Amino acid sequence: MKTTFTGGALAVLAPVAFLGFLFALPAPDPDGGAWPSSDFAVVGALVFDGEAFQEDADVWIAEGRVRAVGPDLDLPDSLPRVRGRGRTLLPGLIDGHVHTFDTARADALRYGVTTLLDQFTHPSVLAAARAARETVGESDGADLFSAGFLATTPGGHGTEYGLPVPTLRRPDEAAAWVDARLAEGSDWIKIVYDDGRLYGIDTMTTLGLETVAALIDAAHARDRKAVVHVARLADGLAVLEAGADGLVHVWLDEVIGREDAARIAASGAFVIPTLSVDLSVAGDRGHRELLDGPAAGRLSSAQRASLGRSFPDREGSRASAEAAVESVRRLYAAGVTLLAGTDAPNPGTAFGISLHRELRLLAGAGLPVEAALAAATSAPADAFDLGDRGRLVPGRIGDLLLVEGDIRNDLGRTLDVAAVWKDGRPVGLAPPTEVLGEAPPAEGPLSLGDFDDGERPAAWASTTDEMMGGASEAELEVVEGVLVVRGEVKPGFAFPWAGAAVGLGRDGGTADLSSLQELRFRVRGGGVRARVMLITAGGAGPPPTVSFPAGEAWAEQRLALADFGGADLSQVQAIAFVAGPAPGRFELRLDDVEVR
Amino acid sequence: MIAPGSPLRIHLAETRYQLVALSRTPAFAIPTLAFPPMFYLFFGVVFGGGRGSAMPTYLLATYGVFGIIGPALFGFGVGVAAERDNGALSLKRVVPMPASAYFVGKLVLSLVFAAVIVVSLFSLAAWGAGVALQRGQWLALAGVLLAGTLPFCAIGLAVGSWARSQAAVAIVNLLYLPMSFLSGLWIPIGMFPAWLQKLAPALPPYHLSQLALEVVGLNQGGPAALHVAALAVGSVAGLAVAAAGFRRVGAGGGIA
Numbered sequence: 007m008k009t010t011f012t013g014g015a016l017a018v019l020a021p022v023a024f025l026g027f028l029f030a031l032p033a034p035d036p037d038g039g040a041w042p043s044s045d046f047a048v049v050g051a052l053v054f055d056g057e058a059f060q061e062d063a064d065v066w067i068a069e070g071r072v073r074a075v076g077p078d079l080d081l082p083d084s085l086p087r088v089r090g091r092g093r094t095l096l097p098g099l100i101d102g103h104v105h106t107f108d109t110a111r112a113d114a115l116r117y118g119v120t121t122l123l124d125q126f127t128h129p130s131v132l133a134a135a136r137a138a139r140e141t142v143g144e145s146d147g148a149d150l151f152s153a154g155f156l157a158t159t160p161g162g163h164g165t166e167y168g169l170p171v172p173t174l175r176r177p178d179e180a181a182a183w184v185d186a187r188l189a190e191g192s193d194w195i196k197i198v199y200d201d202g203r204l205y206g207i208d209t210m211t212t213l214g215l216e217t218v219a220a221l222i223d224a225a226h227a228r229d230r231k232a233v234v235h236v237a238r239l240a241d242g243l244a245v246l247e248a249g250a251d252g253l254v255h256v257w258l259d260e261v262i263g264r265e266d267a268a269r270i271a272a273s274g275a276f277v278i279p280t281l282s283v284d285l286s287v288a289g290d291r292g293h294r295e296l297l298d299g300p301a302a303g304r305l306s307s308a309q310r311a312s313l314g315r316s317f318p319d320r321e322g323s324r325a326s327a328e329a330a331v332e333s334v335r336r337l338y339a340a341g342v343t344l345l346a347g348t349d350a351p352n353p354g355t356a357f358g359i360s361l362h363r364e365l366r367l368l369a370g371a372g373l374p375v376e377a378a379l380a381a382a383t384s385a386p387a388d389a390f391d392l393g394d395r396g397r398l399v400p401g402r403i404g405d406l407l408l409v410e411g412d413i414r415n416d417l418g419r420t421l422d423v424a425a426v427w428k429d430g431r432p433v434g435l436a437p438p439t440e441v442l443g444e445a446p447p448a449e450g451p452l453s454l455g456d457f458d459d460g461e462r463p464a465a466w467a468s469t470t471d472e473m474m475g476g477a478s479e480a481e482l483e484v485v486e487g488v489l490v491v492r493g494e495v496k497p498g499f500a501f502p503w504a505g506a507a508v509g510l511g512r513d514g515g516t517a518d519l520s521s522l523q524e525l526r527f528r529v530r531g532g533g534v535r536a537r538v539m540l541i542t543a544g545g546a547g548p549p550p551t552v553s554f555p556a557g558e559a560w561a562e563q564r565l566a567l568a569d570f571g572g573a574d575l576s577q578v579q580a581i582a583f584v585a586g587p588a589p590g591r592f593e594l595r596l597d598d599v600e601v602r
Numbered sequence: 603m604i605a606p607g608s609p610l611r612i613h614l615a616e617t618r619y620q621l622v623a624l625s626r627t628p629a630f631a632i633p634t635l636a637f638p639p640m641f642y643l644f645f646g647v648v649f650g651g652g653r654g655s656a657m658p659t660y661l662l663a664t665y666g667v668f669g670i671i672g673p674a675l676f677g678f679g680v681g682v683a684a685e686r687d688n689g690a691l692s693l694k695r696v697v698p699m700p701a702s703a704y705f706v707g708k709l710v711l712s713l714v715f716a717a718v719i720v721v722s723l724f725s726l727a728a729w730g731a732g733v734a735l736q737r738g739q740w741l742a743l744a745g746v747l748l749a750g751t752l753p754f755c756a757i758g759l760a761v762g763s764w765a766r767s768q769a770a771v772a773i774v775n776l777l778y779l780p781m782s783f784l785s786g787l788w789i790p791i792g793m794f795p796a797w798l799q800k801l802a803p804a805l806p807p808y809h810l811s812q813l814a815l816e817v818v819g820l821n822q823g824g825p826a827a828l829h830v831a832a833l834a835v836g837s838v839a840g841l842a843v844a845a846a847g848f849r850r851v852g853a854g855g856g857i858a
Contacts, residue, residue: 017614024717028744031724034734083739084819 034086041425041432042086044070044404047079051090052412056097056384056397058376059414065095067404070142070430075398093424094413096379097398098148098405100386101361102278103254103347106131109308110350110357111147115433116304117358118407118426121395123347123386124152125196125233125254128169132191142403142429149428151390153233154192157183157221161211163198163235170476174213180220181227188228194390195225195232196254199245204237204259205287206322219248231390233278237325239266239333252276252389254347258284258325261332267340276389278347279334281327281367286354287317288327293354293363301359301421306437307574309359311542312351315550315572334371344368345389346382353572362421369417378417404430451602452522454508454581458487468493469507469582478504478586491594495586505536505584505594516543516577519601525565525581527599531556534585534592540570541580549573549582556594567601609700616694616703617710624711634676634715638669639722641788647730656820658731660790663814666723666747667807668787671754673715675774677708678758683770686762705759712751720744735818742817750810753833756840757806763847781805791822806836 045068053063055075064079065072081087098120104110106127114122121139132152139149157180158164160173174183184195199218202210213221218234222245225232231251236242239257243266246253256279262270270277286293296302297313305313338344346368348360361382368378387396394402406427413419426433455463461484468480470493480493493504510517525538536556539549550570554563567575581601585592624631646661685691694704724740727733735743761773782788784801785808791799802808809829815821 020714020717024721024744027721027724028740029737031728031737031740032734033736082819083736083742083817 041427042088043427043432044068044430046086046088046430047081048088048090048093048095048406048408049079049081051093051095051408052414053090053398054094054096054376054379054383054413055399056387057380062091064090065398065406067406067427067430070404071394072398072400072402072404074400088408088425090408092411094409094411094419095398096407096409096420097383097396097402098407098426098428099361099382100346100392100396101348101350101357101364101382102345102386102390103280104350104357105352106135106150106152107308107351109306109438111135111150112438113306113309113356114148114358114361115145115426115428116435116437117301117362117421118409118423119148119358119361120405120407120426120428121149121151121386121392122357123390124150125235125347125349126156126164127152127154129154129187129190129192136191144431145428149395151193151392152191153194153196154187154190156196156198156235157213157218158198159211159213161209162213163200163202163210174217177214177216177220180217181224184221184224184228184230188230192230194230194251195221197221197232197234197245197250199234199241200237202237204324206320206324208322215244215248218245218250222249243269246270246273246275250275252278252345254278255280255349256284256330256333256337258288258327258330260326261329262336264336264340267333267336267342270337271341274343276343276345276385277334277337278345279330279337279368279371280347280349280364281330281334281371282347282355282360282364283349283352284325284330285327285367286352288323288325288330289317289319290327291316291354293360296356296359296363299421301362301423304423304435304437305356305359307543307577308351309356311572311574313354313356313359314574315353317353318571331367331371334368334373338371338373338377343385343389344373344377344381345386346378359421362417365420366417375414375417406430451600452510452517452519454510454599454601455489455596456487456598457484457489457596460484460487462489463508465509466506467509468505469584470504471502471586476502478502480504480506482506487597489596489599491583491596492592493585494591495589497589502589503537503582503584503586504592505582505586506596507541507580507582507584508599509580510578516579518576519567519578520575522567522575522601524567525599525601526562527583528560528562528597529554529556529583530558530560530595531585532593533558534590534594535588536583536585536592536594538565539582539584540567540573540578541582542574543577543579560595560597609703612699613703613706616699617707620707620711621714630676630680631715634672635718635722638665638672638719639726641665641668642723642726643730645788647726658727658733659735659818660815660820662723662727662731662733663743663818663820664787664790664811666720666743667750667785667811667814668782669719669723670712670716670747670751671782671807671810672778673719674712674751674754675758675761675778677712677715678755679761679765679774679777680758680767680770681708682759682762683765684767687767709751709755712755713748716748716751720747739817743814746810746814746817750813750833753806753810753837753840756837756844758840760840760843760847763844764850781807784808785811787811803832806833809833809836 047066049064053060066074100121101119102123103125104122106124135150155171156164165171201212222232233252233254234245234250235254238259242253242257252275346364348355350357350360365378383396408424410422411419470478470480477496491506495502495504537551537553539551541549550573552565552569642665646658785805809832812821812829
């Protein structure tokens with residue numbers, strides 16, 4: 007009897023023990039090792055799908071695209087899982103207003119900005135950008151859509167950056183201009199309607215409203231959108247009246263009235279407020295917190311440089327950050343479609359990180375968290391017809407931003423990035439290892455040329471706008487122990503220059519000037535206005551510049567390095583002494599150039 | 603309590619006696635239980651490529667199949683042949699015990715062996731080779747392996763019903779080892795020359811290993827239903843051959 011009982015108990019206990027053993031076996035650590043790629047699921051996350059939050063939802067990525075979204079998805083056992091509990095999952099963010107320079111796409115991606123809408127860049131980058139965005143696979147940067155060159159007049163906004171912008175003046179040039187852009191690969195047309203007066207610039211020209219209207223019509227006739235840069239409310243209302251699809255900034259001069267806001271809402275046009283750059287233009291320095299914040303570790307030197315830079319304070323500027331923010335509040339209240347944009351890498355902004363600040367600025371202007379996030383996801387995808395991004399719904403590209411915590415009450419947490427996926431592939435969040443100056447910080451005075459031996463030093467060379475398609479000329483020779491720079495600044499390029507540059511590092515390397523204070527040189531120039539440009543490694547956008555007078559007599563110039571706003575002095579490649587942009591012949595004589 | 607004389611009790615008792623009998627023949631029990639984990643220790647843990655390699659997971663599935671078909675083939679093939687030869691089968695026939703108790707006992711024995719092998723292999727894989735699977739995968743893999751003993755019990759029975767005990771040992775070994783190798787249980791079938799790979803679908807262990815590999819996402823493809831069907835055909839064929847075998851032997855000691 008006893009043995010039978012033992013046998014029966016064993017028959018019950020053994021299977022139970024076996025089952026218990028199976029339940030004790032280890033499951034994969036959701037975050038163990040590398041983030042999964044291409045086919046995986048984020049489980050139990052707070053999911054923002056592009057319009058609204060879903061709590062405790064799973065997002066299944068298959069072959070780099072969203073396969074399914076919802077609570078308790080029936081996921082295959084073998085599918086790698088990522089912990090979503092305690093985290094928020096968003097579609098990859100879309101920055102509606104940037105200008106791409108070399109590191110832009112990779113820099114943006116490290117902050118979960120997976121798509122960039124470029125509102126003016128050199129079209130040479132467009133073909134590669136188009137190829138990259140049309141493949142779902144390995145990717146080294148955010149996807150790029152672009153207006154290419156912008157539409158402006160000779161001497162108008164957009165011509166001051168050193169890009170050979172093809173300009174136009176009259177309405178009858180509009181159709182050919184638009185055709186040329188589309189042939190270059192522009193995805194839409196961007197137009198400048200801004201004479202600079204609001205910022206205190208009184209030399210800037212701009213297109214006439216008829217030409218703006220003709221450009222808009224030409225774009226629409228070719229089934230493309232036309233967006234416009236304005237600085238004043240009246241200009242914005244005028245171009246929207248002319249049929250513009252959207253404004254790429256909010257105006258900075260006054261607060262919009264409720265009727266006007268309602269009219270914009272009724273027109274269906276969108277506004278990209280770019281509060282990040284507007285606040286920087288108006289003198290706000292709130293962006294500096296990004297340089298010291300917890301997410302600063304992912305900044306490249308180019309991002310640090312553009313964040314650290316400031317717009318010059320101009321007398322007569324009437325740009326008002328408060329007016330811009332208040333207008334955004336009224337636009338949202340009226341139901342106008344708002345898109346998040348930064349205008350990176352303008353002074354005070356940087357690719358990627360600044361879009362997170364823009365979200366907070368939009369929330370500060372009265373947008374609920376969902377609306378602010380939609381402005382960086384579904385809204386730009388809809389406004390620019392980017393069909394397969396901006397939402398976490400089946401079929402869309404697997405561009406994902408996973409952040410720690412619940413962001414509904416604190417948009418600042420979006421910078422606490424756990425992981426980023428582009429096309430379902432995990433993105434490395436570490437900043438690029440950059441080639442820093444091979445020299446240790448220069449300590450004593452650094453002599454760049456006294457020209458006393460009568461030879462032109464190898465480090466000196468001529469520099470002109472020819473590299474950007476301009477026609478200016480310059481040549482160097484050493485005469486009687488002095489460097490003579492002769493040349494002619496010629497129109498034909500929008501922002502011409504010509505002069506001499508001295509390289510600081512060997513073989514195109516850099517020098518670390520961060521412990522030095524000023525640039526000293528003796529100069530004579532027959533009364534021209536000349537400039538010094540500091541060329542730094544990783545610098546994005548136009549180089550920081552300080553101008554100086556070159557008079558009839560020899561004079562010593564002392565320029566504080568600190569005045570080259572935002573320049574990364576730890577890696578200076580070259581210093582250029584140039585004439586321009588005023589056209590004409592010039593002769594600069596330089597001697598005893600040193601940094602101390 | 604189970605009433606004395608009830609069918610369940612008889613089945614339990616027969617199972618228990620077979621277990622006791624088996625525990626007294628360590629020459630069968632020890633190698634059958636020790637070889638699969640030993641192989642796995644070498645090729646899955648020590649030479650498995652470490653964390654991140656798929657090899658430990660692959661070999662967990664295939665050595666699992668290798669492990670569970672051994673006791674099934676030997677228990678039924680050699681066991682039935684031997685017990686018929688030494689008269690134990692005739693003895694069991696004359697006691698008031700349903701014939702099914704004999705087969706259920708053998709089957710439970712195979713399952714117990716399979717469970718022991720599952721525990722040892724899974725332990726080595728989980729805590730030695732760093733294999734981590736979802737709970738559902740561990741359960742499904744164990745389920746496939748336990749259920750997978752059935753077709754091989756039938757095949758073993760086919761051998762045991764026809765062969766004499768000495769011949770049965772040789773036949774089962776000839777079936778077991780080459781079949782295991784050619785089905786890709788020792789090294790992945792993808793490493794075979796193409797002509798050799800074509801042979802595998804004719805072998806039942808290949809189909810069971812594909813079902814096991816499908817659980818961990820490492821199968822070669824091909825619908826699971828096909829593999830199940832192949833194993834079902836193998837089982838029916840084995841039972842048919844066994845039935846014919848027992849009929850042939852008839853009163854000469856057969857039980858059926």
